[in-house]
Amino acid sequence: MEDILRPIYQERTSHPNTLGALLVEQSNKFSPLTDTFDIVLFLVVKEAEEPVFIKHYSYKDQKAALHVVTEEKLREWILLGSNRKVIDWIFNGKVLFDRNEFIQNLKIELRDFPFYGRKIKMGLEFAKLIRRYMDGKVFFESKHYLDAYNHIVHSLHHLARLSVIEHGFHPEVTVWNQVKQIEPEIYKLYEELVTSDEEIDKRLELLFLASEFLIHSRMKVASEHLISILEQKEYWTFQELLNNEGAKHYSVDLSMMIEYLTDKGFIEVVDVETKGQGIYHRYYRVKK
Template sequence: MEDILRPIYQERASHDNTLGIIKIEKKHKAATLTDNFDVILLMIVKEQTKPIYIKHYQYEDKKAALHIVSEQQLKEWLLLGSNRKIVEWIYEGKILFDRNDYMEDLRNELKDFPFYGRKIKIGLEFAKLIKRYMDGKAFFETGQYLDAFNHIVHSLHHLGRLSIIENGYHPELTVWNQVKQIEPEIFKLYEELIKSEEPIEKRLELLFLASEFLIFSRTPVGAEHLLEVMETRDQWSMDEISNHLEIVHYGVDFSLLLEYLIEKDFIQVVEIETKGSGLFHRCYRIEK
């Protein structure tokens, strides 16, 4: 099929806007990596009107997809971890075109996993973990065990991804294979939740107790990025900190993360008087 697709990518490779093109072929053991397409062509461009442009092709019994992605969109995915397939595409793909070693340099950067990028990723993953854990606990306390189960499974998933990132690796699509090697304690918790024959209420009760310690022990690392940002000023209003250039990426997970860090004495609430009697503005600073 490559002969059929060659004119598509060769013509685009001649454009100055094109930075690199890689090909990812379907492997039977991981067909979902290519969304069940036989071939994915990933093209990175400096800029385009839409951040992502996708075209599908059919040739006899084969199907292919062309993904044209702006460099800015690619960087956002890599920073936020919001497209997990993209890392494996870059790792696994065959480089067809590489302007000034752009794709090769990108691969090397991903392998090195710069500490600064890792710190942001840890913060974002920790925020997701706290959100899922707190929501799951709230459902458990009101007797909604199936909803609590759903949230605690997701929280363990985020805990596993967090441990992988801490150890300097990018989480793969098959994250539990990585967790089993890197953090067997978390893997064991996950297995106990899924495979145990105990009633669901009992399983959840035991898991919340075990998770509480694991989460708290990771709080200094998980909150490091946020706390470093907050150290740059004496105090912050909610609007100021939530709209900070880096913290804005935490999105809907941020509010619960903030409350968790207040509860655990990492962040202090500062009350500032308003014109209303007994009413205060609520601001935040690093616990001193």
């Protein structure tokens, strides 16, 4: 099918705007890596009217997908971990075109995983982990065990991704396979949660206790990125943080992260008087 698709990608690679092109073949039927398509053509461009353009093709009994993505959108996916399969595409896809070694340099960058990039990703994963853990705990205490189970599974997933990043790797689609090699303790927790014959409330109780320790042990390193932003000013309003270029990526999890770090003594609240009697503006700063 690659020969059939060649005119499609050759037309695009001749354009100076195209930085690289990869071909990803389906490893097995219904593979989530290719969204069940037999072949994915992945093109990265400097700029485009739409940051993501996708087109589907059929040929006899096969199907293919063309993905055209801007470099800015690709880097956003890599930073936020919001489209993990592209990491696999970049590492394992067949390079069809590589302008000025763009794809090759991107592979080196991903493999080296600069420490700053790791710090930001660890902070984002930790914020998601805290959100899921805290929500799950509330459901557990309210005896909504199935909802608690759902959240603790997600929190373990974020803990697993955090562990992978901490060890200098990018989390892949098969993150549990990575964690099994890197940190078997987390893998065992997950395995016990989903395979144990214990009653669900007993399983959750043990998991919350174990997770509390694992979360606390990573708190300092995972909060370094957000703390470094807070250290840039004497104190911040929440809106100022939300507008900050580095902190805005925490999005809906920023408030929970700030309150968690405040509760743990990393951040302190500065109350500033308003015109209303007894009402204060709430500012945040790194605890001195």
